[in-house]
Amino acid sequence: MEEGPERIRELAAWGARFDREGGRFHFTREGAHSRNRVLHALGDATGWEMVRALLDRAQRTARVSVRSFACSVDLVLAGGAVVGCRFLSESGAETTVIARATLLATGGAGMVFAETTNPPVATGDGMAMARRAGASLLDMEFVQFHPTALAVPGAPRFLVSEAVRGEGAYLRNGAGDRFTEELAPRDQVARAIARVNRAGRGPVTLDLRHLDPDHIRSRFPRIAATCARYGVDLTSDPVPVTPAAHYVMGGVATDLSGRSTLPGLYAAGEAAGTGVHGANRLASNSLLEGLVFGARASEAMAADPAPAAAGASLAAASGKRVPEEGREVDPAGLVATVRRRAWDSLGLERDGAGLRGLLDDLAALGTQVAAHPRRRAAAEARNLVVVAEAMAAGALFREESRGGHFRTDFPETDDARFLGHTLLTTDGPRLIPVDAVAASAA
Ligand SMILES: Cc1cc2nc3c(=O)[nH]c(=O)nc-3n(C[C@H](O)[C@H](O)[C@H](O)COP(=O)(O)OP(=O)(O)OC[C@H]3O[C@@H](n4cnc5c(N)ncnc54)[C@H](O)[C@@H]3O)c2cc1C
Known part of the structure; x- marks a missing residue:
């Protein structure tokens, strides 16, 4: 690249x-x-x-029209192609927009997990919309858990960037001893911390006290200010840290120009699964991925012919009434349950029994979500269930450990059976060769 x-x-x-x-x-x-x-x-x-x-x-680009705080809810299908989407405005009004090409750039899905560095909007909406529409997802079992989120009770899991360890910070257990190679891949460091905590040898802290405080304050002004807000001095206090869900390597299966498996539908950024991050993204690669593949996707959208159905579908789509539902229950309790269950059974360490139990629970929870949500919170709750199911299905299928996916019942990497990507179609998961992602789409 x-x-x-x-x-x-x-x-x-x-x-x-x-x-x-x-x-x-x-x-x-x-x-x-x-x-x-x-x-x-x-x-x-x-x-x-x-x-x-x-x-x-x-x-400053005249042809771009921005709808702030709008929330896309579902894709519009016609003749097997995606021809637009439905969205809710900030006030809750529903609109259908018809397009010759539709790009999902809705970001990641860290909110599936109880512990995450992600913002509340990271509910995997694009991945869930694509799956409901019948598009394939790729490598959903590969979630990266960041080793060092700030672990102050009551504070959000603010990311204490890896660059802090890059500058020389140490990780220490409760006894003050270093216990891991600080710049090893994220999954290894995160599991090392989890093991220390499980063995009751925590709390784990990040130690910068041997580094030049002026350099640290000028290099990490935002991290220092956030730590200070929660009573921690980055330069002179041990900083309490915990692993947290950080990045989804998988997403909507696309070729290297953002084309999904459905005509008219494209994806880029963290919502997309191009396969470029393999089983474990290298730090800093996702912002660059968004720039490169976002540009490629826009070129493909402009160049590809419009799906045949696009023109005809406007009248049909706009004339279609969304079924009225009765009361829309507050999904907060359901969301909390999904996130806790996913953290416990789909987090840093997984096993077959736990994943099967989670899938059963998600199937039951799925019956409680709104089929045609009329509020953003309801739409996001529905999406979290879909994305968690997709992740659990991939994790159950992949009976080995690789990168961000660790099975305690299959702790070794098994190239003979699993060297490749997991393509999750409407028929279930299957393995495709490493170089076949592009061919799987479009
Ligand atoms: C704390 C933190 C630090 C990070 N640091 C780095 C780093 O240093 N380097 C690096 O490469 N990567 C980093 N990452 C990862 C990187 O930030 C993300 O992978 C990247 O921002 C994804 O970009 P995106 O455009 O795909 O999605 P996002 O940046 O998440 O943007 C998605 C947008 O879509 C909107 N949206 C979501 N759902 C809907 C919907 N249904 N309808 C309408 N809009 C919707 C969201 O509100 C958001 O504005 C970090 C991530 C976190 C959480």
């Missing part, structure tokens, strides 16, 4: 302020990296700065 530098230069030309040293881009490193290759912006606000620059560009 050679397009990364080109996309970075384009974003910088649009105003993204990546940090520089002596006029040249400054690079750092994170877990499992063999050299410094990660750009950053405003110290530790890289994603924020990229979004700011992209939004600014979008707002």
Whole structure:
């Protein structure tokens, strides 16, 4: 993949302020990296700065129309193709939009789990919408658990970035001893922490006290400020940390131009499963993935012919009434149950019995969600159940351990049976060869 530098230069030309040293881009490193290759912006606000620059560009582009706080609920199908989507406005009004091409860029699904670094919007909406429409998902069992989320009771699981360990921070158990290679791949570090906690040898802390405090404060201003808000001084206190769900390597199965298995439907960013992250994403690769594959998907959307059904379907779709349902129950309790059950049975360590029990529970919970949600919370609850089921189905199918997926009943990697991607179709999961992801789509 050679397009990364080109996309970075384009974003910088649009105003993204990546940090520089002596006029040249400054690079750092994170877990499992063999050299410094990660750009950053405003110290530790890289994603924020990229979004700011992209939004600014979008707002200055006349043909882009933005509907803030709208929530897509379902895809519209006609003749086996996706021809648009239904969405709820902020006030709850429902609208159907018909399009010659529809892109899902709804991000990840960390909210499936009780412990997550993700924001509340990361409910896997795009993955669930695609699955309900009949599109295939890829590698849903591969979830990355970040080893070091801030573990202060009552505080959100704020991410204490791997770059902190990249700068030399140590992980220590409750006795003050180091117990793991701090820059090993995330799944290994996360499981090492979980083992320490399980053995009652916690709490695990991150120790920066041997590092230059001025450098730490200027390199990680946002992390230092957030820790301070919860009474922890990043430079002089041991920082309590816990593993938390962080990134979904899988998603809507696409080829390398964002095409899904349904005509008219595309996906990019964390919502997509291109296969590029394998079983365990390397730190920093997802922002770059979004830039490169987002651009590729937009080129494909412009170039591909519109699905034949698109024009004819507008009248049918807009004339269709959404069935009125009775009372829409508050899904908060259901969501809490899904997230707790997923953390326990689909988290850092899984086994067949736990996954089967989870699938049974999700099937029962699925009967309690609204079929045609009229509120965002109900739509998200429905999506969490669908995504958790997809993850559990993939995890049960893959009777081995690899990357972010660890089965205590199958702790070894089994290349003979499972070297490849899990394609989850409407018929269930099946293995496809590593180089067949592109061919699986479109
Ligand atoms: C704390 C944290 C730190 C991270 N740090 C890094 C890092 O340093 N480097 C790196 O490469 N990656 C990092 N990641 C991962 C990276 O941020 C994400 O993978 C990336 O932001 C995904 O981009 P995206 O555009 O696909 O989705 P997002 O950035 O999640 O954007 C999705 C958007 O879709 C909206 N949306 C969701 N559902 C709907 C719906 N139904 N209808 C309408 N809109 C919807 C959301 O509100 C959101 O605005 C980090 C992630 C977290 C949580």
